[in-house]
Amino acid sequence: MKYESSLKRAQGLGSAKSGVHHWLVQRITAMALIPLGLWFMGFSLLLLTSSYEEAHTSFSSLWIVTLSISFVIALFYHASLGMQVIWEDYVPHELTRWSLIMGTHLFCSFLAILSIISILKIFLT
Amino acid sequence: MLSAPEDIKRPLSPHLQIYKPQITSVLSILHRGTGIVLFGGSILWCFWFVSLAGGRDAYHHYQTLLLNPVGLIILMGWSFSFFYHLCNGIRHLLWDIGIGYEMPTVRKSGWTVVFSSVLLTGITWTIGLMKWKGLL
Numbered sequence: 001m002k003y004e005s006s007l008k009r010a011q012g013l014g015s016a017k018s019g020v021h022h023w024l025v026q027r028i029t030a031m032a033l034i035p036l037g038l039w040f041m042g043f044s045l046l047l048l049t050s051s052y053e054e055a056h057t058s059f060s061s062l063w064i065v066t067l068s069i070s071f072v073i074a075l076f077y078h079a080s081l082g083m084q085v086i087w088e089d090y091v092p093h094e095l096t097r098w099s100l101i102m103g104t105h106l107f108c109s110f111l112a113i114l115s116i117i118s119i120l121k122i123f124l125t
Numbered sequence: 126m127l128s129a130p131e132d133i134k135r136p137l138s139p140h141l142q143i144y145k146p147q148i149t150s151v152l153s154i155l156h157r158g159t160g161i162v163l164f165g166g167s168i169l170w171c172f173w174f175v176s177l178a179g180g181r182d183a184y185h186h187y188q189t190l191l192l193n194p195v196g197l198i199i200l201m202g203w204s205f206s207f208f209y210h211l212c213n214g215i216r217h218l219l220w221d222i223g224i225g226y227e228m229p230t231v232r233k234s235g236w237t238v239v240f241s242s243v244l245l246t247g248i249t250w251t252i253g254l255m256k257w258k259g260l261l
Contacts, residue, residue: 027218027221030214030217030218031218033211033214034211034214034215037207037211038211041204041207041208041249042249044170044173045200045204045249045253046252046253046256048188048191048192048200048253049188049192049253049256049257052177052181052184052185055177055184056177059177072170072174075167075170076167079163079164079167082160082164083160083161083164086157086160086161111167111168111171114171114174114175115170115171115174115175117178118171118174118175118177118178119174119178121178122174122177122178125178
C-alpha cells in the first residue's frame with residue numbers, strides 16, 4: 001500500500017503526446033491518397049501492358065514525376081502508420097512488437113527512397 | 126482447497142467467431158485485411174519503378190512476371206483491395222467529421238462501399254484489358 005493521492009500516482013503517467021500526431025498524419029495521408037491513388041492506379045495499370053519506351057517516356061513530364069513522388073511518400077507513410085496499428089493490436093510481447101514496428105518503419109522508408117530514386121533515374125535518363 | 130492459479134479455467138471474453146457476421150463488423154475487418162494486402166501491393170509498385178529504371182530487359186522481365194493468369198489474378202485482387210480500402214476510407218473520414226453515424230446510414234454507406242468498389246474494379250479491368258488487346 002502506497003500512501004499517495006490518486007493525483008500523485010497519475011501525474012507523469014499520461015499519454016506520450018504522440019498519439020494525436022499518428023492519428024492526424026494517418027488522415028492527412030489518407031486524404032492525399034484519394035486523388036493521388038486513384039490517378040496512379042489508373043496510370044500504372046494502363047502502362048502495365050505498354051512497351052518499355054511508352055512507359056519510360058510517360059515519366060518524362062515534370063508534373064507526372066512530381067505527382068508520382070508525392071504519391072509514393074503518402075503511400076509508404078500511410079502504409080507504415082497502418083501496419084503499426086496492426087502490430088500494436090495483435091502482438092502482446094513488448095520487444096517483438098517494438099521490433100516489428102521499427103522494422104516496418106525502416107522497411108517502408110527504404111521502399112520509399114528506392115521508389116523515389118528510381119523515378120528520378122527514369123526521369124533523368 | 127483453492128487450486129493453483131494455472132489450473133483455474135477463467136472465463137474468456139467472447140471472441141470474433143462467437144458473433145453473427147454483420148455488415149458493420151465484416152466491412153471493418155475487410156478494411157484491415159485489404160490494408161495488409163495493400164502493404165504487400167505497394168512493394169509491387171516499388172519494383173515496377175525499379176524495373177523501369179533498370180532498363181528494357183528488366184522491365185520486360187517484370188512485365189512477363191505479372192502478365193500471366195496467376196499474376197493477373199493477384200493484380201485484380203490487389204486492385205479490388207485498393208478500391209475497397211479507398212471507398213471505405215472515405216466512409217471513415219466522414220465518420221471522423223461526425224457524418225453518418227445513424228445505424229440505417231451506416232448500413233447504407235457500407236453497401237455503397239461494397240458496390241462502388243466492385244464497380245470501380247470492373248471498370249478499371251474492362252478498360253485495362255481492352256487496351257491490352259488493342260480494342261481501345
